[in-house]
Amino acid sequence: MLVVETVVRVRREFAAGKPIKAIARDLRLSRKVVRKAIRAPEGAFDYHRAVQPLPRIGPYQERLDVLLLENEARSRRDRLRMTRIHDLLKREGFEGSYDAVRRYATRWAAARRKDPGGDVPAFIPLMYMPGEAYQFDWSHEDVEIAGQPMRIKVAHVRLCASRAVYVRAYPRETQEMLFDAHARAFAFFGGVPLRGIYDNMKTAVTTVFTGKAREFNRRFLVMADHYMIEPTACSPAAGWEKGQVENQVQTIRGRFFQPRLRFASFEELNGWLEAECRRWAAHQPHPEQREITVEAALVAERVALQPMLAPFDGFHESEHAVTGTCLISFDRNRYSVMAKAVRRAVQVRAYADRIVVRLGDEVVGEHRRFFGRDRMILDPWHYLPVLARKPGALRNGIPFQGWDLPPALSQLRRKLGTGDEADRRFVRVLAAVLTDSLEVVEDAILEALEAGAASDEVILNILSRRREPPRPLTIVTPEDLALTHPPIADCARYDRLRDLHAAA
Known part of the structure; x- marks a missing residue:
């Protein structure tokens, strides 16, 4: 391929009357190339191969x-x-x-x-009014939590008018995580838009019909009704219908998650992500109104948002059977419940960060949610009624290993010492928590320890005395002290008595 300088020189020398043969000899070019350079319009001389040989491919x-x-x-x-x-x-x-x-x-x-006939997508720019809509999507990112590499699920929420973003990380992409992300995003934005734009994720959409018709999940519709939002689902494989949050996924991945983040827990990671969302909004100019930041646009849009009166109680409920060891199996882990629920069916309400176990209308267990496998999460207080009948289990019972007792109970156990008899005495005091509150039992223990009597009999006696109803107070007034029949002063009675003694 000839450079432009050579083509210009060929054309200039030919215009000066120099023969093609002499130009080719001086510039060491073929006469065919010289002729093509002369015929090229305005010095344009591009070589295009008509057929590209592909010997290997x-x-x-x-x-x-x-x-x-x-x-x-x-x-x-x-x-x-x-x-x-x-x-x-x-x-x-x-x-x-x-x-x-x-x-x-x-x-x-x-x-x-x-190729004009190829599948080249074309788009139409969209405009949203303040408070009109938001877009929601999930992404998968690689981070390091507590020293372990992990692929997490990240919820992305974006207000369409102000372009404000909210990002939160979760261990899974389940419905309770979806509910939690909405509650936290609306609290972060300071209100609720009128409409939400989603893809056809299973946690929201049950059935996809022709066109825009959808059958949404029942619990998802309950959440939408709680916040008074209108859910809108995109067409299948049409990510451009929520292009703002699609672009946000790529932007946040490059700005927040690269290089790989390292945190001790999800709480620390999410705290950092929320702070980064605020910092990004404070420094990022609005894409359409370049004179203001995203933070300023959010402040202006907040006036048009619906108020969030209360967060949605976003749980996923399922029914489980309680074993004879007061355990339920949930999400590949085992959790303890109160002994009263043994061999009965309970309802487990799973939230993003905890589970609540209910027996009818009564809560019989509440634990922090664990996302690993084959873990046993126990609460020793759930086994207290069983321990009261079997005090020997205090030494080797799994729930009581490493039991973090309140200070007063810990001090009493050290005073009582070790051995079977000491365990029985300590369990007698523990069993009093079932009838009296833990605070009352602790007060009784402290009273006994201050008196120098670390004995279960003394503590139970103090509790029994405190359970007795107090004696009514007697209020004495001057009217009550007044005599109904006041005595009559008659000194002559003494004279009569004296006369009787004299006669005798």
Whole structure:
């Protein structure tokens, strides 16, 4: 290919009357090339090969086209690298180089972009009024929690008018996580928009019909009714219908999650993410109103948002059976419940960070949710009625190993010492918590310890005395002290008595 300077020189010398043969000899070019340079309009001389020979790819061109087409249809995260496509071709007998495959893929992609009959998407810019809508989506990110690499699920919420973003990380992409993300996002924004735009995720949409018709999940509709929002689902595989949050996923991944984040817990990670959302809004200019920041746009939009009166009670309920050891199996872990629920069916309400176990209308257990496997989460107080009947289990019972007792009970146990008899005495005091409150028992223990009597009999006697009803107070007034029949002063009675004694 000739450079522009050479083409200009050829054309200038030819215009001066120099023969083509002499120009070709001086510039060491073929006469054919000189003629093409002379005929080129305005010095443009581009060489285009009519037929591109593909000695290595030729037999595998059809297969490579199929691989490239399938790869283009995948999501951005799941697309194969060119090195992987080259490796797949080599397994089928291809002997060409990686560069040949890469160059062909580049030309193939360029041809598809230029093809007017190809599937080239075109879009229409959208505008939203303040408080009109928000967009929701999930993404999967790689982080390190407590020293362990983990792929987490990140909820993304974006207000369409102000472009304010909210990001929160979860261990899973379940319905209770969805509810929690909405409650926290609306609290972060300071209100609720009128409409929510979603894709067809299973936690929200049960059935997809033709067009925009959808059958939403019942609990999801209850949440939408609570916040007074209108849910709208996108068309299948039409991410551009919620393009703002789709772009947010890529932006947040590059700005927040790269390089890989390292935190001790999800609480620390989410606290940092919320602070980053505020910092980003304070420094990021609004894409359409460049003179203000996203934070200023959010303040202006907040006036148009609906007030959030209370967060939605976002739980997922399921029914479980309680075993003879006061345990239920939930989410591949075992949790303890009160002994009164043994061998009965209970309802488990799973929240994003905790579970609540109910027996009818009574709560018989509440635990922090654990997302690992094969873990036993026990509350020793659930087993107290059983321990009162079997005090020998205090030494080897799994729930009581490493029991973090209140200070007064810990001090009493040290005073009582060790051994079977000491355990029985201590369990007698513990059993009093079932009838008296823990605070009352602790007060009785402290009173006994201050008196120097670390004995179960003394403590139970103090509790019994405190349970007795107090004696009514007697109020004495001067009227009460007045005599009903006041005595009459008669000194003559003494004279009569004296006369009787004298006569005697």
